[in-house]
Amino acid sequence: GIQVEQSPPDLILQEGANSTLRCNFSDSVNNLQWFHQNPWGQLINLFYIPSGTKQNGRLSATTVATERYSLLYISSSQTTDSGVYFCAAYGSSNTGKLIFGQGTTLQVKP
Amino acid sequence: DVKVTQSSRYLVKRTGEKVFLECVQDMDHENMFWYRQDPGLGLRLIYFSYDVKMKEKGDIPEGYSVSREKKERFSLILESASTNQTSMYLCASRRQGVSYNSPLHFGNGTRLTVT
Numbered sequence: 001g002i003q004v005e006q007s008p009p010d011l012i013l014q015e016g017a018n019s020t021l022r023c024n025f026s027d028s029v030n031n032l033q034w035f036h037q038n039p040w041g042q043l044i045n046l047f048y049i050p051s052g053t054k055q056n057g058r059l060s061a062t063t064v065a066t067e068r069y070s071l072l073y074i075s076s077s078q079t080t081d082s083g084v085y086f087c088a089a090y091g092s093s094n095t096g097k098l099i100f101g102q103g104t105t106l107q108v109k110p
Numbered sequence: 111d112v113k114v115t116q117s118s119r120y121l122v123k124r125t126g127e128k129v130f131l132e133c134v135q136d137m138d139h140e141n142m143f144w145y146r147q148d149p150g151l152g153l154r155l156i157y158f159s160y161d162v163k164m165k166e167k168g169d170i171p172e173g174y175s176v177s178r179e180k181k182e183r184f185s186l187i188l189e190s191a192s193t194n195q196t197s198m199y200l201c202a203s204r205r206q207g208v209s210y211n212s213p214l215h216f217g218n219g220t221r222l223t224v225t
Binding site (some may be wrong): 033035040041042043044045048050086090097098100101103 | 198214219221
């Protein structure tokens with residue numbers, strides 16, 4: 001089945017810095033989602049992005065499906081951005097199952 | 111906004127107890143899912159349901175069962191809880207679009223401890 005890999009596994013930033021998180025997938029995907037899991041465990045839907053670029057405030061995401069990767073950009077990071085960022089992909093076999101990466105743990109220091 | 115509500119935020123149960131985790135969504139979504147999340151293992155799919163009274167095994171169904179009697183509610187059942195089922199349980203739902211192309215929405219999670 002499809003494999004989803006995220007990098008880096010851990011990231012420490014100073015408040016105000018920018019960062020890029022990467023998600024690679026091993027096969028064609030129908031769609032891709034980015035989530036943020038806050039320190040209380042809640043998974044927040046950030047982007048649902050099959051291709052192209054979307055922006056939401058300080059966050060933006062780009063998916064290049066033909067090259068099998070997606071990027072999540074965080075600009076002017078804040079301490080509330082801390083947590084784990086997951087990407088998850090829908091495989092092309094249309095089983096409806098979402099395959100998650102292992103996550104990137106981000107810590108933003110004040 | 112989509113709301114997925116899990117009945118308990120924290121739960122402590124004893125080994126051998128039958129445990130029910132409840133999940134309700136308010137957006138008339140067809141598909142619902144149960145995941146568990148463990149350190150170092152990521153999110154793993156336990157069971158999912160395409161619609162009422164339908165269920166499919168995920169990657170780790172052993173020791174669990176599910177019930178979907180109404181569209182808005184998806185219950186996860188631990189028939190006889192064991193300590194290795196101590197975990198964070200996450201429920202999710204989504205509208206069944208074309209080719210399953212619609213975003214997944216998660217509840218707040220239930221931290222279950224089995225002693």
